[in-house]
Amino acid sequence: MSDPATVVSGDERVKTTSPLRKALLRPELGAIFGTVVVFAMFALLASNSGMFSAAGILNWSTVSAQFAIIAVGACLLMIAGEFDLSIGSMIGFAGMSIALLAVTFGWPMWAAILVTFAICLAIGALNGFIVVKTGLPSFIVTLALLFILRGFTIFVPQTLERKTIIGGIREAADGDWLASLFGGKVLTPLFSWMGDNGWIEVYDRGVNAGKPIVDGVPALIVWALVLVVFAHVLLTRTRFGNWIFASGGDARAASYVGVPVNRVKILMFVFTAFCATVLATCQVMEFGSAGADRGVLKEFEAIISVVIGGALLTGGYGSIIGAGLGALIFGVVQQGLFFAGVESSLFRVFLGLILLLAVVLNTYIRRLITGER
Amino acid sequence: MAKPVIEMKDIEKHFGQIIALAGVSLEVVPGECHCLLGDNGAGKSTFIKTMSGVHKPTKGEILLDGAPLSFDTPRDAIDAGIATVYQDLAMIPLMSISRNFFMGNEPLVGRGPIKFFNHELANEVTMAEMRKMGISLRGPDQAVGTLSGGERQTVAIARAVYFGARVLILDEPTSALGVRQTSNVLATIDKVRKKGVAVVFITHNVRHAMAVGDRFTVLNRGKTLGTAPKGEITSEELQDMMAGGQELATLEGSLSGTV
Amino acid sequence: MKSMFKALALTAIIAVAPLAFTTTANAEGEKYILVSHAPDSDSWWNTIKNGIALAGEQMGVEVEYRNPPTGDLGDMARLIDQAAASGPNGIITTLADFDVLSGPIRAAVDQGINVIIINSGSAEQAREVGALMFVGQPEYDAGFAAGLRAKGDGVESFVCVNHVISNAAVAERCRGFADGLGIDLGDSMIDVGQDPAEIKNRVLAYLSANPDVDAIITLGPVSADPTILALEENGMAGQIYFGTFDLGTEIVKAIKSGVIQWGIDQQPFLQAYLPVIILTNYDRYGVLPGNNINSGPGFVTKDGLEMVEKFAGEYR
Numbered sequence: 039m040s041d042p043a044t045v046v047s048g049d050e051r052v053k054t055t056s057p058l059r060k061a062l063l064r065p066e067l068g069a070i071f072g073t074v075v076v077f078a079m080f081a082l083l084a085s086n087s088g089m090f091s092a093a094g095i096l097n098w099s100t101v102s103a104q105f106a107i108i109a110v111g112a113c114l115l116m117i118a119g120e121f122d123l124s125i126g127s128m129i130g131f132a133g134m135s136i137a138l139l140a141v142t143f144g145w146p147m148w149a150a151i152l153v154t155f156a157i158c159l160a161i162g163a164l165n166g167f168i169v170v171k172t173g174l175p176s177f178i179v180t181l182a183l184l185f186i187l188r189g190f191t192i193f194v195p196q197t198l199e200r201k202t203i204i205g206g207i208r209e210a211a212d213g214d215w216l217a218s219l220f221g222g223k224v225l226t227p228l229f230s231w232m233g234d235n236g237w238i239e240v241y242d243r244g245v246n247a248g249k250p251i252v253d254g255v256p257a258l259i260v261w262a263l264v265l266v267v268f269a270h271v272l273l274t275r276t277r278f279g280n281w282i283f284a285s286g287g288d289a290r291a292a293s294y295v296g297v298p299v300n301r302v303k304i305l306m307f308v309f310t311a312f313c314a315t316v317l318a319t320c321q322v323m324e325f326g327s328a329g330a331d332r333g334v335l336k337e338f339e340a341i342i343s344v345v346i347g348g349a350l351l352t353g354g355y356g357s358i359i360g361a362g363l364g365a366l367i368f369g370v371v372q373q374g375l376f377f378a379g380v381e382s383s384l385f386r387v388f389l390g391l392i393l394l395l396a397v398v399l400n401t402y403i404r405r406l407i408t409g410e411r
Numbered sequence: 412m413a414k415p416v417i418e419m420k421d422i423e424k425h426f427g428q429i430i431a432l433a434g435v436s437l438e439v440v441p442g443e444c445h446c447l448l449g450d451n452g453a454g455k456s457t458f459i460k461t462m463s464g465v466h467k468p469t470k471g472e473i474l475l476d477g478a479p480l481s482f483d484t485p486r487d488a489i490d491a492g493i494a495t496v497y498q499d500l501a502m503i504p505l506m507s508i509s510r511n512f513f514m515g516n517e518p519l520v521g522r523g524p525i526k527f528f529n530h531e532l533a534n535e536v537t538m539a540e541m542r543k544m545g546i547s548l549r550g551p552d553q554a555v556g557t558l559s560g561g562e563r564q565t566v567a568i569a570r571a572v573y574f575g576a577r578v579l580i581l582d583e584p585t586s587a588l589g590v591r592q593t594s595n596v597l598a599t600i601d602k603v604r605k606k607g608v609a610v611v612f613i614t615h616n617v618r619h620a621m622a623v624g625d626r627f628t629v630l631n632r633g634k635t636l637g638t639a640p641k642g643e644i645t646s647e648e649l650q651d652m653m654a655g656g657q658e659l660a661t662l663e664g665s666l667s668g669t670v
Numbered sequence: 671m672k673s674m675f676k677a678l679a680l681t682a683i684i685a686v687a688p689l690a691f692t693t694t695a696n697a698e699g700e701k702y703i704l705v706s707h708a709p710d711s712d713s714w715w716n717t718i719k720n721g722i723a724l725a726g727e728q729m730g731v732e733v734e735y736r737n738p739p740t741g742d743l744g745d746m747a748r749l750i751d752q753a754a755a756s757g758p759n760g761i762i763t764t765l766a767d768f769d770v771l772s773g774p775i776r777a778a779v780d781q782g783i784n785v786i787i788i789n790s791g792s793a794e795q796a797r798e799v800g801a802l803m804f805v806g807q808p809e810y811d812a813g814f815a816a817g818l819r820a821k822g823d824g825v826e827s828f829v830c831v832n833h834v835i836s837n838a839a840v841a842e843r844c845r846g847f848a849d850g851l852g853i854d855l856g857d858s859m860i861d862v863g864q865d866p867a868e869i870k871n872r873v874l875a876y877l878s879a880n881p882d883v884d885a886i887i888t889l890g891p892v893s894a895d896p897t898i899l900a901l902e903e904n905g906m907a908g909q910i911y912f913g914t915f916d917l918g919t920e921i922v923k924a925i926k927s928g929v930i931q932w933g934i935d936q937q938p939f940l941q942a943y944l945p946v947i948i949l950t951n952y953d954r955y956g957v958l959p960g961n962n963i964n965s966g967p968g969f970v971t972k973d974g975l976e977m978v979e980k981f982a983g984e985y986r
Contacts (some may be wrong), residue, residue, distance in 0.1 A: 087756050087757070088755045088756045088757045089755070089756070091755060093751070093754065093755040093781075094752075094755040094756070096751075096755075097748065097751045097752045097755050098752075100748065100751075101748050192835060192861065196835075196861075201838055201841070202835055202838065203767055203769075203838050205767075205768070205769040206769075207769070208769070239781075241780040241781060242780075242781070242782050246777075246780050247780070251777070251780075251781060274528075275527045275528055275530075276526070276527055276528050277517035277519060277526070277528050279528065280510055280513070280514060280517050280528060281514075281515075283503070283505070283506050283510060284503060284506065284510075284514050284515070287503035287504070287505045287506055288503045291497070291502070291503055292503070292514065292515070293485065294463075294465070294485050294495065294497065295485075295489070295514050295515035295516075296484075296485060296486040296489055296515040296516075297514060297515045321744050324773075325743075325744060325747060325767075325769055325770040325773070326769040326770070326773075327767060327769030327770055329743055329767060329770070330835070331741065331742065331743070332742060332743070332744055333742070333744075334740045334741070334742055335740045335742075336742075350505070354503060354505040354506070355505040373748070373752050376734075376736060376749070376752050376753070376756070377752065377755075377756050379734065383710065385739065386710075386739065407554055408504060408505050408554040408556035408557065409504070409554055409556035409557030409558070
């Protein structure tokens with residue numbers, strides 16, 4: 039605060055602000071605006087391509103939900119001032135763990151899922167523990183875990199089964215109470231009723247003829263919504279949420295007033311691992327197999343969603359709603375470009391442009407809010 | 412004179428081979444502003460970190476209300492009523508004023524195991540406390556980054572006092588501030604002292620110290636050179652003691668007393 | 671306030687502007703989408719892209735090529751869903767993992783979209799998901815044939831340089847090769863990743879650690895090109911028996927110079943070209959060949975390289 043002109047001694051130096059500006063100036067403003075632009079854009083370009091049919095909506099919302107699940111964890115972790123580059127490897131690792139335990143070792147599915155969650159949360163805690171104890175940048179620590187986990191994910195199934203894709207999960211999960219929490223669909227009666235009434239498209243041939251093409255909301259989307267709401271409430275409405283902001287904003291200042299910064303950071307690593315494992319579990323339940331290459335580069339997709347959502351890479355600032363919208367933008371753009379018939383190799387060009395624009399816009403908004411310069 | 416709230420007796424602190432503090436003593440009574448002066452490297456920071464529970468003393472005693480105690484964490488010191496406002500670590504600029512104000516002491520509302528951050532109460536208290544200190548805010552959700560350096564110090568001091576600090580340690584609160592902001596902070600110190608809080612004011616600026624100090628202790632090369640009450644010592648004498656005497660006196664001659 | 675809106679408006683314009691240049695107009699007529707499992711980095715699929723483009727041009731239909739950028743099969747399943755939702759006349763897709771892809775493919779078939787499976791998978795799997803046919807090279811059989819040939823040339827042991835360890839179908843080639851030779855695959859398959867420098871160094875390391883290996887089998891240009899460099903470096907080029915699956919510019923050169931004894935061409939051009947032709951004629955006139963089509967294996971040796979050389983990397 040070197041600018042003497044900002045010395046404020048009374049009311050007359052505080053600029054008055056309109057309520058509209060105040061309502062608009064939020065960390066997620068950029069993401070809200072981006073969402074509107076992206077939907078408007080595709081409404082123009084891809085309106086008759088099936089993008090906004092029931093099947094089309096399900097397609098991009100499922101992709102967005104995938105991003106959102108890992109973005110929620112990455113967002114809280116980033117606000118707490120840390121990174122996790124091992125998210126993608128964790129997804130592959132968790133899926134493979136479930137497959138090996140349930141198929142190769144023949145455990146009941148619920149046990150395979152619970153043990154996998156326990157292992158992955160422990161790895162998340164290890165990530166956090168190493169980061170807070172050594173003081174090394176989380177970037178490096180989790181980069182190491184990225185390789186270690188991916189290596190195990192390829193090595194173990196190859197050693198045990200001589201292959202890197204383990205199938206047969208759907209059969210193993212059949213009728214399992216816990217598996218249905220990750221692989222099922224909700225609101226199926228509503229959708230078949232809508233199908234019967236001709237409001238949504240139905241299959242016109244095959245064994246499913248007459249059934250709606252979209253027969254329910256996948257558990258993946260439900261998980262995404264639940265995690266977004268949970269994390270948003272945790273961040274904005276609880277004491278712990280304040281600690282997350284404080285830990286990322288300035289770890290030393292926070293610990294001087296008694297915030298248990300190390301515990302907060304470790305817990306956020308654990309939560310990130312939890313989100314990655316949720317996604318992995320949903321994926322293996324849906325696809326029925328686990329592959330050693332699942333989740334490659336997913337950590338960047340999570341981080342991109344979070345950054346589009348207005349979070350600051352260096353921590354202390356961000357919004358879960360923003361991250362959720364960032365995931366939505368990412369998913370809609372990725373799938374929408376295909377619907378719009380854009381050459382698929384240009385997808386990365388768009389991704390880069392959107393990321394750049396989002397960061398510029400978000401930085402501008404953040405400066406307005408926080409008085410940074 | 413009233414009984415001291417806190418007494419530091421012959422505190423020594425060694426970091427490996429380095430002796431940062433070699434026997435420092437200090438006592439503070441309620442309602443006084445005790446200035447701790449010293450040049451860079453004199454051991455001021457180590458001493459206040461020992462006082463606020465960040466470091467454990469290698470030797471020496473800390474007495475609170477006459478009873479000895481030791482702090483394991485900063486939290487222990489805070490619970491004992493010793494609050495520290497650090498020069499640059501006072502506030503987190505990205506967070507709102509009310510979130511900063513209640514950082515580590517968040518008010519809760521709700522029944523059963525699920526409790527929420529009581530933003531309503533936090534906002535109300537923040538606005539009221541800031542008004543008392545003479546700062547008007549746009550709103551409690553204004554980010555600290557939009558405040559000036561002096562205002563940030565004031566918020567930090569108000570926070571410490573609100574949460575029942577009996578001893579308030581201020582680490583160079585004025586060193587990075589302009590003239591106008593400095594006088595605001597000094598006025599705040601005066602307000603706090605009048606409430607009966609014991610203030611330890613660390614500075615290397617003799618003028619700032621003379622403006623609000625009741626007693627002065629000078630620290631040089633890890634040792635206290637003695638304590639003098641207001642009126643029994645001049646700013647020139649303080650300046651000399653801080654610099655260890657000779658060099659500055661010589662220099663002062665050639666600079667004709669402008670230092 | 672004003673400046674904020676200005677910034678927002680500007681952002682909007684910049685975001686939308688590039689689209690004006692890249693949107694391809696939806697042509698009237700049939701539309702076919704080819705979905706592959708290959709990551710962006712795999713150059714072998716260029717032949718496939720060229721193949722559908724040529725067929726699209728000749729038949730006057732719209733064709734699109736899509737692939738998961740990182741090669742994640744989970745993403746590929748979404749692409750098939752998405753392709754189905756965009757309502758094309760037909761989908762041409764690989765079946766790299768039956769578990770992951772059979773659901774989306776079956777759903778597309780049930781929506782009334784004609785599907786042809788190419789490249790990965792098998793005739794049985796294609797029938798099971800309700801596809802019209804399978805166009806490709808039966809991988810195990812191709813490997814087995816190559817193994818028999820190598821055995822005839824006196825090969826007794828080999829190393830299989832696998833750059834797509836997670837693709838079970840491709841690994842079948844090595845299994846078939848081992849069975850053709852009449853030996854156990856054992857630890858002969860090495861995972862080398864996709865990076866050329868890493869592949870080269872791992873091949874060098876393996877060869878110096880296992881000096882008694884007779885033969886090298888690579889599974890495509892991604893692993894063959896660096897292997898050629900590795901052999902040139904350690905002086906084994908032309909000395910060790912070297913066969914490869916799939917063709918590419920460097921492979922053709924190496925066959926010509928005698929570093930590689932033979933290449934097994936699965937003729938990807940046909941895998942891309944034929945389905946477009948077949949689907950278009952099926953949609954227009956209702957005619958459909960009665961069989962699955964084996965696009966390979968075709969052994970390419972030093973003799974008769976002319977055409978291959980001319981179109982290597984483009985159509986061959």
